[in-house]
Amino acid sequence: MHSVVPLPCYVFLVSVMSSIIIISSAASSTSRRLLQFPNSWVPNPKSSGSAPAVFVFGDSTVDPGNNNYIPTIFKGNFPPYGRDFPDHKPTGRFSNGRLATDFTASYLGIKEYVPPYLESTLSHEELMTGVSFASALSGFDPLTTQISGVISVAKQVEYLREYKSRVEVVIGEEKVTQLMKKAVFFISAGTNDFVFNYFAVAVRQATFSVALYQQFLAQHVHHFIMELWKEGARKIVVAGLPPIGCMPIVITLYTKNLNEHRGCLDSLSSVAREFNHLLQLEINATSHKLATADHRTKLVYADIYDQLESMIRNPTKFGFQEVSKGCCGTGYLEAAFLCNPLSPVCEDASEYLFWDSVHPTERTYDLLSKAFRPHLDFLLRD
Secondary structure, three states: OOOOOOOOHHHHOOOOOOOOOOOOHHHHOOOOOOOOOOOOOOOOOOOOOOOOOEEEEEOOOOOOOHHHHOOOOOOOOOOOOOOOOHHHOOOOOOOOOOOHHHHHHHHOOOOOOOOEOOOOOOOHHHHHOOOEOOOOOOOOOHHHHHHHOOOOHHHHHHHHHHHHHHHHHHHOHHHHHHHHHHOEEEEEOOHHHHHHHHHHHOOHHHOOOHHHHHHHHHHHHHHHHHHHHHOOOOEEEEEOOOOHHHOHHHHHHHOOOOOOOOOOOHHHHHHHHHHHHHHHHHHHHHHHHHHHHOOOOEEEEEOOHHHHHHHHHOHHHHOOOEEEEEOEOOOOOOOHHHOOOOOOEOOOHHHEEEOOOOOEOHHHHHHHHHHHHHHHHHHHOO
């Protein structure tokens, strides 16, 4: 049912599904150009809730530029990325503009953009209102980041501990504890574990069937949630997987005859659906367990799959003109180094669901963030 042939090496280079970046050292020399966040930012008085900060963990869907500051070739800090970001700056976000977590922070009245933790120029104020620890090409499976050499989710938790120590010097231990309890924690990962690790590299296929690998990952999600809880997190959102068989690059690489048909591949999307079911069961069980230990704990599942599938099935309902290819280049294979300053780009990215052949556009992220809002309201409700 889930028989997918591992990709040959030359195809593997362009099939790193959530953040394919291979760039030259010359491109890397410009990697530290990031948006400077104002120290005078004032929370929106119309904020929907009272969360003082947002903390983000995961992969390229929520990485605002941490990979800019580690020795990795997997970066997204060059044009045309960031084309619609303020000042048209490529910050390291794998999109034309803001991510869902940026919109979420804005909705909560915290700030307009969630900065990368590894940005060395962040002020104490900026740190205390939240950061992203996410790293493009990361995953729940430790092997995923061993292969890619980016920041593992375990290391992201270590950075959280480091963060707490840094902020504690400024506001004290008790206030840091309260900050952790009231902040919203957002987790988005798992896509790389399947499309990069399991299907493209295919190392895990030697020891895991798809079903066993899904269970293996669900256990790692549980462990990750527990680690955050031990650090004081009490309001946690866990995003599910998208319909991976609908990603333009997946369609291109796995469709046998593109001349006859170009559409979502359910053989791959079904893997995501099945994992999402397991993930929801795990989250429900973990939520009950943690709420028993501390009634302030709220753990929710954020649906990505159904939201994106609805957009793909009914594009005009959501204002999209194109949902099967990206805005950059042909939209079929371009991502990262293939989506570069020489690549032609569509005139209006808001008409496209995908920015490149892997990652959504800013408008798609905006729509997804709006779908999250009931979860956020629930988390902030006393």
